[in-house]
Amino acid sequence: MTEHVSLALSAAERSCRSKGLALTPVRKRVLQLLLESQAPVKAYDLLAALKPGGGAQPPTVYRALDFLTRAGLVHRIEALNAYTACLHADGHGSAELYICEDCGQVEERHRKISGEAGPGGFLISRSVIEHYGRCSDCASAQASA
Amino acid sequence: MTEHVSLALSAAERSCRSKGLALTPVRKRVLQLLLESQAPVKAYDLLAALKPGGGAQPPTVYRALDFLTRAGLVHRIEALNAYTACLHADGHGSAELYICEDCGQVEERHRKISGEAGPGGFLISRSVIEHYGRCSDCASAQASA
DNA sequence: CTCCGGGATGTTATATTGTTGCGCCAAGGG
DNA sequence: CCCTTGGCGCAACAATATAACATCCCGGAG
Ligand SMILES: [Zn+2]
Ligand SMILES: [Zn+2]
Ligand SMILES: [Zn+2]
Ligand SMILES: [Zn+2]
Numbered sequence: 001m002t003e004h005v006s007l008a009l010s011a012a013e014r015s016c017r018s019k020g021l022a023l024t025p026v027r028k029r030v031l032q033l034l035l036e037s038q039a040p041v042k043a044y045d046l047l048a049a050l051k052p053g054g055g056a057q058p059p060t061v062y063r064a065l066d067f068l069t070r071a072g073l074v075h076r077i078e079a080l081n082a083y084t085a086c087l088h089a090d091g092h093g094s095a096e097l098y099i100c101e102d103c104g105q106v107e108e109r110h111r112k113i114s115g116e117a118g119p120g121g122f123l124i125s126r127s128v129i130e131h132y133g134r135c136s137d138c139a140s141a142q143a144s145a
Numbered sequence: 146m147t148e149h150v151s152l153a154l155s156a157a158e159r160s161c162r163s164k165g166l167a168l169t170p171v172r173k174r175v176l177q178l179l180l181e182s183q184a185p186v187k188a189y190d191l192l193a194a195l196k197p198g199g200g201a202q203p204p205t206v207y208r209a210l211d212f213l214t215r216a217g218l219v220h221r222i223e224a225l226n227a228y229t230a231c232l233h234a235d236g237h238g239s240a241e242l243y244i245c246e247d248c249g250q251v252e253e254r255h256r257k258i259s260g261e262a263g264p265g266g267f268l269i270s271r272s273v274i275e276h277y278g279r280c281s282d283c284a285s286a287q288a289s290a
Numbered sequence: 291c292t293c294c295g296g297g298a299t300g301t302t303a304t305a306t307t308g309t310t311g312c313g314c315c316a317a318g319g320g
Numbered sequence: 321c322c323c324t325t326g327g328c329g330c331a332a333c334a335a336t337a338t339a340a341c342a343t344c345c346c347g348g349a350g
Contacts, residue, residue, distance in 0.1 A: 059339090107263070121284065129275075131267070133268045133269040135266075204309075204330085299343080299344075301341085302341090302342100312329105313328105318324090318325085319322105
């Protein structure tokens with residue numbers, strides 16, 4: 001396990017403990033898999049990665065993902081049906097994601113939490129913001145090709 | 146068929162003709178169903194609504210939706226797996242959507258087309274922006290309750 | 291200690307959403 | 321006429337997600 005993964009995992013444990021949430025083995029394992037991946041991961045790929053150590057079924061991974069997203073440790077990428085570990089291990093609510101369609105890497109910016117107003121008095125409680133394109137690495141690689 | 150629906154349909158026809166696209170009967174019917182709905186519609190609900198006039202299969206509706214979204218006449222709502230007719234019958238690329246979680250109504254704002262730059266030189270080609278909350282009607286209804 | 295209750299997980303089955311592949315046909319250009 | 325092209329019918333299937341119920345564990349009340 002690389003350095004940054006174990007760091008993120010212990011940060012997640014602290015964060016959960018402080019909120020009275022239980023970061024159980026399954027949940028921790030799912031989070032670890034997401035942290036180790038350089039790109040978003042699909043639920044059934046997580047499921048397959050869990051299989052070796054006991055035959056996991058879909059509900060197992062979906063429940064873990066549900067917990068982790070509620071805890072703010074993981075973000076769901078709506079347009080890809082995929083999941084990515086939050087880059088700010090402290091959990092922060094809503095995020096603005098930049099997803100490279102070339103290498104799959106995800107960058108993330110914080111978003112102010114809900115409560116904003118939209119047009120015509122619309123009251124926002126949650127936003128989904130996903131930008132697709134090329135990260136700077138892939139853009140320059142393509143330019144030089 | 147209400148006034149605004151038939152108006153939007155003819156606008157769509159003109160728009161397609163001008164771009165050399167074929168707004169065939171199936172596609173037109175799907176667009177009409179979306180226009181008539183006050184809330185986003187799911188693919189299989191469209192499918193069911195098409196059945197009466199000939200047994201439609203999934204590919205039929207998905208192909209029509211694909212065409213309509215490409216033509217900019219329909220927007221897919223990623224977080225709901227649902228579709229809504231574009232409120233600007235001219236087709237305009239990407240949109241910013243405000244979806245009321247109470248009544249289902251969708252408001253829409255134009256977005257400048259892609260090409261924007263994100264953080265660290267990220268080059269955006271497409272954005273998904275969906276805000277969930279309460280429209281002003283539902284917010285005031287709830288306040289008075 | 292014992293019993294109970296809630297949370298987490300296992301297990302089975304099913305629901306929902308979306309795609310592939312093939313063949314037919316009608317329109318249009320040579 | 322022949323050939324290509326795009327649109328659609330059709331059958332099967334793949335991928336994503338949830339429902340419903342059983343079991344286990346653990347900590348607190350009695
Ligand atoms: Zn985050
Ligand atoms: Zn990249
Ligand atoms: Zn629009
Ligand atoms: Zn509303």
